[in-house]
Amino acid sequence: MTEQLGKLRMAALNIDGVLLNDTFSPVIHHFVTSRGGTYSADLERRIFSQPQAVAGKVLAETCGLSTAPMETIALYLQERERYLADHPVRILDGAVELLHRLRALGLRTVCYGGLDASHFERYLGHLSDLFDEPRYVCTNDIRPGLHEIAVDIAGLARDEVLFIDDVARVAEAARDLGVPFVGHPSDFEHGHQRQLMAEAGVRHLVGALDEIDERLVRTIDAEARAGTLWGRAGSALA
Template structure:
């Protein structure tokens, strides 16, 4: 494939895109299990933020009457219980997808809210040779939603030179605010609201599987970014 008009980088979220999401269903269960209401407004409010901010919001939502640090400890315990019943799996087609994207003239990176060792090395380490040799993974918990951090501070590209692939609508909103590319990947039944949020935000591309995250789709996004038509006016 010849060069793109605009795209210089592709950033893929780990949790929910390349491996199973382990947060949405767990957080919903935690909130309802602790007396809180978990509706669309609650999900929009708590998902996609720094861990401690999520804990602060859930503490208020559930009226727990305790420091958010305590709530965060309980959330991590709940996640461990969730993982015992729902072990993390690499998404079907992950290798084929990355192999196809690795052939493109772009920097290909992964990102997530945990340290590199926590998820990336453990589940996706075999794919590291397909990713950017300098920055295969970016940890964004302290920089969420992460668009500015990854594009400008880590990769040094303009916002309209990068596309993000993520399962959370807050990243879509951040990408739109900065004029960056975005492909939505609401990958499970627990993502039903995220799909709705993305659609209302103006996300045009919502592939149903990694098999649909193709070089051809990226060429379409590149053309949209080059002509300022990626986001609705």
């Protein structure tokens, strides 16, 4: 019998970039650079894991467009659809096995992301039995949504939920809230998320999902019990 974890009760996994391949960074990069804008770490910080209205405003400003924020997002999504014709969405290697490992350790599992639930149903609906209610949380209106997922939706304390995400802005929120976190930054060649996560003090950075094994989860569980998730004790955990 698997020994029960001492603190962690749930794992929340970002959909795009963790369970599914990153089909956003390459499109954002092309959208910006093809219009004469500068793609940078600061731009990623201002766009990634932001509400669509915020990201659309930043994109328009960066590219010198006169379109409204959601009109800019519509243009971006059109470009993404064209990109997907040659680079389809797929489940990342090791994603299904990771879900099984987390559940075998006694953790509830949920998925979250900025698109509506139809995105989850389209690509992960056939795996819905590997997720607990509500299975998928759209975070567009609550980004990054860590407190809301852990406390308001799951009814847990923030340090009882392990978040696995590919965006440094989410890591920064996890650090500030004292939330368990594993970073799985995109391997996109022009991306800056690994660097930004390191700067944010992320302790557990992985390049492949099979690195999130039982040993790592138990290490994070021990850190959560000790209050040393981010190398220090004493975060305010409401």
